[in-house]
Amino acid sequence: MPVNENWKPTIVAFCCNWCSYAGADLAGSSRLSYPADVKIIKVPCSCRVNPMFILRAFEKGADGVILCGCHPGDCHYSTGNYYARRRMTLLFSMLDYLGVESGRTRVEWVSAAEGVKFSETMNSFVEKVHGLGPCVRLGDLRCKK
Amino acid sequence: MQEMIQRAKALLESGQVSRVLGWKKGETEFDVEPAFFDTAESLDGLFYNAFCGANLSKYLIEAGKKEGKTLVFLKPCDSYSYNQLLREHRVEREKAYIIGIGCKGKLTVNKIPFDGILSVQGADYPDYSENLTVETLYGTKHISYKEAMLERCHVCKGKEHVVYDELLGESQDTVDAERFAQVTALEAMAPEERFAFFQAELSKCIRCNACRNVCPACSCRKCVFDSTAFDSAQKANTTSFEEKMFHVIRAFHVAGRCTDCGECSRVCPQGIPLHLFNRKFIKDINTIYGDYQAGADLESKAPLTSFRTDDAEPGVGRG
Numbered sequence: 001m002p003v004n005e006n007w008k009p010t011i012v013a014f015c016c017n018w019c020s021y022a023g024a025d026l027a028g029s030s031r032l033s034y035p036a037d038v039k040i041i042k043v044p045c046s047c048r049v050n051p052m053f054i055l056r057a058f059e060k061g062a063d064g065v066i067l068c069g070c071h072p073g074d075c076h077y078s079t080g081n082y083y084a085r086r087r088m089t090l091l092f093s094m095l096d097y098l099g100v101e102s103g104r105t106r107v108e109w110v111s112a113a114e115g116v117k118f119s120e121t122m123n124s125f126v127e128k129v130h131g132l133g134p135c136v137r138l139g140d141l142r143c144k145k
Numbered sequence: 146m147q148e149m150i151q152r153a154k155a156l157l158e159s160g161q162v163s164r165v166l167g168w169k170k171g172e173t174e175f176d177v178e179p180a181f182f183d184t185a186e187s188l189d190g191l192f193y194n195a196f197c198g199a200n201l202s203k204y205l206i207e208a209g210k211k212e213g214k215t216l217v218f219l220k221p222c223d224s225y226s227y228n229q230l231l232r233e234h235r236v237e238r239e240k241a242y243i244i245g246i247g248c249k250g251k252l253t254v255n256k257i258p259f260d261g262i263l264s265v266q267g268a269d270y271p272d273y274s275e276n277l278t279v280e281t282l283y284g285t286k287h288i289s290y291k292e293a294m295l296e297r298c299h300v301c302k303g304k305e306h307v308v309y310d311e312l313l314g315e316s317q318d319t320v321d322a323e324r325f326a327q328v329t330a331l332e333a334m335a336p337e338e339r340f341a342f343f344q345a346e347l348s349k350c351i352r353c354n355a356c357r358n359v360c361p362a363c364s365c366r367k368c369v370f371d372s373t374a375f376d377s378a379q380k381a382n383t384t385s386f387e388e389k390m391f392h393v394i395r396a397f398h399v400a401g402r403c404t405d406c407g408e409c410s411r412v413c414p415q416g417i418p419l420h421l422f423n424r425k426f427i428k429d430i431n432t433i434y435g436d437y438q439a440g441a442d443l444e445s446k447a448p449l450t451s452f453r454t455d456d457a458e459p460g461v462g463r464g
Contacts, residue, residue: 094422
């Protein structure tokens with residue numbers, strides 16, 4: 001798909017309160033830059049993210065959705081991110097199966113000390129989604145043209 | 146069938162059960178529907194043939210709220226659904242008396258490609274014939290039993306009942322296809338082709354909710370699709386979120402709990418192969434987390450309510 005140079009993707013990032021949101025905070029206070037296209041939604045834990053949140057984000061116009069949580073083993077609630085990991089594995093596989101471009105979804109584990117990783121992750125993710133162009137497939141899933 | 150009626154009558158008359166859940170004949174022998182029988186006399190209307198594909202386990206949720214036991218006839222695959230409802234505490238074991246009945250593969254009239262079907266002979270249980278004789282408005286036609294069989298019977302999970310009080314009748318192996326062959330074929334396609342395929346299939350959907358209503362796993366007291374907070378009351382509104390995502394959301398809600406009973410595909414009036422969604426999740430669960438069959442037992446941990454610390458990362462292996 002030809003991408004308009006001026007087009008900016010809308011990225012939704014679900015970040016857990018304890019690690020990734022603090023990681024984003026650190027990126028900010030360390031003056032590391034990441035694109036303003038990323039809209040962060042703070043969640044108590046990565047496992048708070050119901051697969052419907054991801055679908056809903058796409059429905060509301062997101063072009064890419066990324067979920068960030070504590071590293072496996074470091075969850076504030078001990079095991080939340082392990083459940084999130086299984087759910088997202090299955091959901092992403094299903095989206096892929098439906099023919100939705102696989103680069104539009106991602107999970108990344110970012111700790112509170114990884115401001116650099118947060119900024120790098122967001123930069124690469126935005127770049128990837130920018131290359132894919134606007135997300136139209138999921139919305140058109142039931143509208144044969 | 147006479148054996149079933151006699152046994153049901155005996156149990157009803159002895160007071161061991163208060164009602165019987167089975168099937169009754171509609172206008173024709175290929176138009177069969179689930180039915181409750183409260184009296185011994187009414188049991189003469191109990192019917193069982195190769196068109197009794199309906200899975201009766203979901204009805205036991207409501208039947209379990211009534212006084213006394215319900216006698217139910219479960220085919221081998223239905224017993225998986227019942228077992229799954231048991232482990233989710235949606236039904237109580239002591240509220241049902243289960244007679245596991247034999248199954249030799251179930252038919253659907255939708256797979257008989259003739260117009261003006263008047264009657265189908267050769268679909269009796271237990272003595273069916275290899276070839277069905279179909280009387281139509283345009284003369285007598287023939288079709289093999291296997292050709293008219295439901296998709297799920299070609300990939301049958303097995304003819305062993307996983308839960309029962311007694312068994313009745315014989316079963317016959319019907320497997321002649323690989324369970325995940327269709328999913329594998331789709332996975333091998335390019336994303337654009339897959340999208341075109343699913344778009345074409347899902348665009349047929351009229352949102353009648355038949356798949357949700359028949360699904361034994363879709364038995365939540367409160368369903369997201371009944372919520373007034375969304376636009377789901379407007380069934381034909383293709384711009385709403387539920388409209389677009391309905392099948393994806395539904396498939397995820399039953400992921401890890403779907404026994405692959407195939408009822409969704411059987412009841413779909415538009416002929417959408419809905420089992421392809423559920424089977425994709427089952428295939429993924431089997432490959433990534435190890436073989437798991439929902440409803441096979443009451444003890445094993447369900448894949449989405451358990452984890453391993455060394456599970457695969459989401460999206461690994463994708464382009």
